[in-house]
Amino acid sequence: MTIKAVIFDIGGVCVGSPMEGIHRYEKEHQLPRNYINVAIVSQGEHGAFQRFERGEIKLHDFYKEFGEELSSPKNKKAYQKYFERSGKATPSSIPDVTVDGQELFHTMMAETARVDRYVAFAIQQLKKSGKFKVAALTNNFEMPESDRREMDALGGGTPTDLKASFDHFIESRLVGLRKPDPRFYQHACKVLGIEPHEAVFLDDIGMNLRAAKELGMETIQVKMGRSKDAVIQLGKIVQLDLLDTTSHSSHL
Structure with missing residues (x-):
């Protein structure tokens, strides 16, 4: 070769890594570990983050949609499936999650400096x-x-x-x-x-x-x-x- x-x-x-920023945000806001990343991936190719990286959505519209998507209760199901796939014990309860899209993204990007x-x-x-x-x-x-x-x-x-x-x-x-x-x-x-x-x-x-x-x-x-x-x-x-x-x- x-x-x-x-x-x-x-x-x-x-x-x-922006992942380090995600983990820091989760820790600071007492969110379940890896919850945000699982939620981002579960949106599929039509999620705000995915569309933002393809240049299909402007910054402040992205912040709003990003926060709304990650705050949706439907992400709990994706998080449960993540545990099932990994073979880990599924949490008995998953708390309600509220994410500020702008604050999270700033925290993610701070790591890339x-x-x-x-x-x-x-x-x-x-x-x-x-x-x-x-x-x-x-x-x-x-x-x-x-x-x-x-x-x-x-x-x-x-x-x-x-x-x-x-x-x-x-x-x-x-x-x-x-x-x-x-x-x-x-x-x-x-x-x-x-x-x-x-x-x-x-x-x-x-x-x-x-x-x-x-x-x-x-x-x-x-x-x-x-x-x-x-x-x-x-x-x-x-x-x-x-x-x-x-x-x-x-x-x-």
């Missing part, structure tokens, strides 16, 4: 080698550039230096597709001029990785707080030393 490109997710891989040192260094080494095309494939959203307060609250988007380090920065909001839709990965391959089996794809979310693997991509899961392990695994695949031995933490 000849690898010609390495494709990185952004949130949870190159920068901090931290660039991961290990991953950033690996990207630099891949570029220096001249052997690979290096791309980002990200589910993202349109930043409210006319609203400075909201821009600041959302962290201002992907850091400029990080974004500039990629040969291609492929965004769901511009393409109108989002992971795990196979068409989004196929679009990325077309942009890069490769076949799926010629790419390594790094992401933190299982369903995104499964979709890439089904297309033939080599995949690496970047687990929360364990980016160093993922970079070591990537180095073995591309046969390069990608590890920044000066880093003592996985985050800036």
Whole structure:
């Protein structure tokens, strides 16, 4: 197998994970663990979060619908099914949940302001080698550039230096597709001029990785707080030393 490109997710891989923000919000508001993420996923491709990442809904409309969807009692059933699938004991009762969509999203995005040192260094080494095309494939959203307060609250988007380090920065909001839709990965391959089996794809979310693997991509899961392990695994695949031995933490 000849690898010609390495494709990185952004949130949870190159920068901090919005999932950490979700867990922090749940803890601060005494909500059941993983309740919010289960609720987001259960909305399907027509949920506010999913439509927002495809550029189909504006920011403040998103905040309103996001909060309403996550506050709906129907999410309790999805949460019960989540426990059943995992084989864990189902809670005897699930409390009513009220979510402020704007506050939650601000908390999620605060985590993405931290660039991961290990991953950033690996990207630099891949570029220096001249052997690979290096791309980002990200589910993202349109930043409210006319609203400075909201821009600041959302962290201002992907850091400029990080974004500039990629040969291609492929965004769901511009393409109108989002992971795990196979068409989004196929679009990325077309942009890069490769076949799926010629790419390594790094992401933190299982369903995104499964979709890439089904297309033939080599995949690496970047687990929360364990980016160093993922970079070591990537180095073995591309046969390069990608590890920044000066880093003592996985985050800036």
